[in-house]
Amino acid sequence: MPLNQTGRPIDDVIADLRAKQAGDARWREGRTFGLVFDGGPEVHEVAERAAQLFLHENALNTKAFPSLGELQAEVVRWTADLLHGPSGAAGFMTSGGTESILCAVLAARERGRKERGITQPHMVVPESAHAAFHKAAHLFGIELTKTPVKADWTADVEAMAAAITPDTVLLVGSAPQFPQGVVDDIPAIAALAQAAGANCHADACMGGFVLPFAEMLGRPTPPWDFRVEGVSSISADVHKLGYAPKGASVVLYRDRDLRAHQTFVFDGWLGGFYASPNLQGSRPGLPMAAAWAVMSHLGVDGYLRLTDATLRCADRLRAAIRATPGLRVLGDDAYHLVAMASDPAAAHPIDVFALGDALARRGWLHDRQGPPDSLHATVSAGNARVMDLYLAEFEDSVAEVTGRRAADRSTDYATLE
Ligand SMILES: Cc1ncc(COP(=O)(O)O)c(C=O)c1O
Structure with a gap:
C-alpha cells in the first residue's frame, strides 16, 4: 500500500497501530523472558511522563539542550558509582548494548593505533560473548579470534592467553554472558589484557543493573567491575534490567583518556565544528530522559x-x-x-x-x-x-511434548525484516 494522499484522523491512525500490535509478544502480562523488561506500573508512568517531556528534543547539540547534557552526565555518574568506577571514570549514553560495545571496540582499536602503532588490529573474544563484538570486528576492520568456553560455560582464559598476538588491542569478558548466564573470570582476562597493553572490556549489558544489587543483597558475586585492575571499559544497559524503555545504555571507561579514543571530532566541514561522542548523529532525548527518570524514581x-x-x-x-x-x-x-x-x-x-x-x-x-x-x-x-x-x-x-521432537530446528535471536 502506498502512503495515503490525504492525512487521516489521529484516532484512526492510533486504532491501526493498536490493531497491528495484536500478534505481538504479551510482555505486559509477564510472558516474555527477554526483549522487554517490565518494572511495573509506576516505572511505566515515570518513563512515559518523561518521554512526553522529551519526545522531540535532540542531544546532538547539548548547548541547545543543556538539560540532556545534564541527564547524560548524571546517568553516567550514577552507573559509574554502582560499578565502582574511580573518580576519573567517564562515559556516554548510547542507544543500547550493541552501540556501547561498538564504541568500546572502536576505542580499543584507536588506543592500539595511537599508543602502539597497530595498523592491523586483533581482538580475542570468547564464543559466549555477544554477537555485537563480531559486528564491531566486521565494521571496524578488526581481526577476531573466537576462543572456546570451558565445561562451566565461562571463557577459557588459557585459550584466550594463547590467542593474544602483538596486534591484540582488546580482550572481552562478560558479566554475565547471555547464552548460559555465567560470569567470566574477569580478573584473569583483565590481567592478560594489562600484560598485553590491550583494553579489557567487561560486557555487563545484562548484568550492569543486576550484579551490583545482587551483591548488596548478599548473593555471592565474583569480582568483575572497575574494582578489578585492568578492566578498561564496561557496558551496562539501562534498557534491560535497569527497567528503562529501549534506547538507553551506558559505556564507561576507567578514565577520560581511555574514553577519548571513542569520540570523533572533525573541524573541516562547511556545516561547522562536529564533535560526536558515540555512533549517532541526532540523538533522541526521549530514551535519555526516560532512563534518567526510571533510575531516579527507583x-x-x-x-x-x-x-x-x-x-x-x-x-x-x-x-x-x-x-x-x-x-x-x-x-x-x-x-x-x-x-x-x-x-x-x-x-x-x-x-x-x-x-x-x-x-x-x-x-x-x-x-x-x-x-x-x-x-x-x-x-x-x-x-x-x-x-x-x-x-x-x-x-x-512438558507433559504434552514428552516423546515429541520439533521438526523446525531454527534459532532466531535477531531478525532482518
Ligand atoms: C551480554 C549482552 N551484551 C550485549 C547485548 C546487546 O544489547 P542490545 O540488544 O541492547 O544491543 C545483549 C543483549 O541481550 C547481551 O545480553
Whole structure:
C-alpha cells in the first residue's frame, strides 16, 4: 500500500497501530523472558511522563539542550558509582548494548593505533560473548579470534592467553554472558589484557543493573567491575534490567583518556565544528530522559526490590527445570539468565524446542538458542508476578511434548525484516 494522499484522523491512525500490535509478544502480562523488561506500573508512568517531556528534543547539540547534557552526565555518574568506577571514570549514553560495545571496540582499536602503532588490529573474544563484538570486528576492520568456553560455560582464559598476538588491542569478558548466564573470570582476562597493553572490556549489558544489587543483597558475586585492575571499559544497559524503555545504555571507561579514543571530532566541514561522542548523529532525548527518570524514581532501594524479585523468580525456574526428568539447566545458579536444555542422560530426554513451541502456544516467549539446543530465559521482575501460572503451564507443556521432537530446528535471536 502506498502512503495515503490525504492525512487521516489521529484516532484512526492510533486504532491501526493498536490493531497491528495484536500478534505481538504479551510482555505486559509477564510472558516474555527477554526483549522487554517490565518494572511495573509506576516505572511505566515515570518513563512515559518523561518521554512526553522529551519526545522531540535532540542531544546532538547539548548547548541547545543543556538539560540532556545534564541527564547524560548524571546517568553516567550514577552507573559509574554502582560499578565502582574511580573518580576519573567517564562515559556516554548510547542507544543500547550493541552501540556501547561498538564504541568500546572502536576505542580499543584507536588506543592500539595511537599508543602502539597497530595498523592491523586483533581482538580475542570468547564464543559466549555477544554477537555485537563480531559486528564491531566486521565494521571496524578488526581481526577476531573466537576462543572456546570451558565445561562451566565461562571463557577459557588459557585459550584466550594463547590467542593474544602483538596486534591484540582488546580482550572481552562478560558479566554475565547471555547464552548460559555465567560470569567470566574477569580478573584473569583483565590481567592478560594489562600484560598485553590491550583494553579489557567487561560486557555487563545484562548484568550492569543486576550484579551490583545482587551483591548488596548478599548473593555471592565474583569480582568483575572497575574494582578489578585492568578492566578498561564496561557496558551496562539501562534498557534491560535497569527497567528503562529501549534506547538507553551506558559505556564507561576507567578514565577520560581511555574514553577519548571513542569520540570523533572533525573541524573541516562547511556545516561547522562536529564533535560526536558515540555512533549517532541526532540523538533522541526521549530514551535519555526516560532512563534518567526510571533510575531516579527507583533509586537503590527500588532496584534492590526488583532484583530480589527477579533472582527469586530465576531460582524458582531453575528448581522447576531441575525437578523435571529429561531437562537440565546449563550454567550456574547465580543470576537472572537461565538456559534449559535436554538432559541426554535421562530415560526420556525432552526436546526443548518442542517444549518452547508448546509454551509459545500458551503465550510464553522463550528464545531458542544454540549450540547446544536450549531455551533461553532472561528473567526480570515482570515475570515474577506470574510465575505460579507459568510453572503450572510449564508442567502441562512438558507433559504434552514428552516423546515429541520439533521438526523446525531454527534459532532466531535477531531478525532482518
Ligand atoms: C551480554 C549482552 N551484551 C550485549 C547485548 C546487546 O544489547 P542490545 O540488544 O541492547 O544491543 C545483549 C543483549 O541481550 C547481551 O545480553
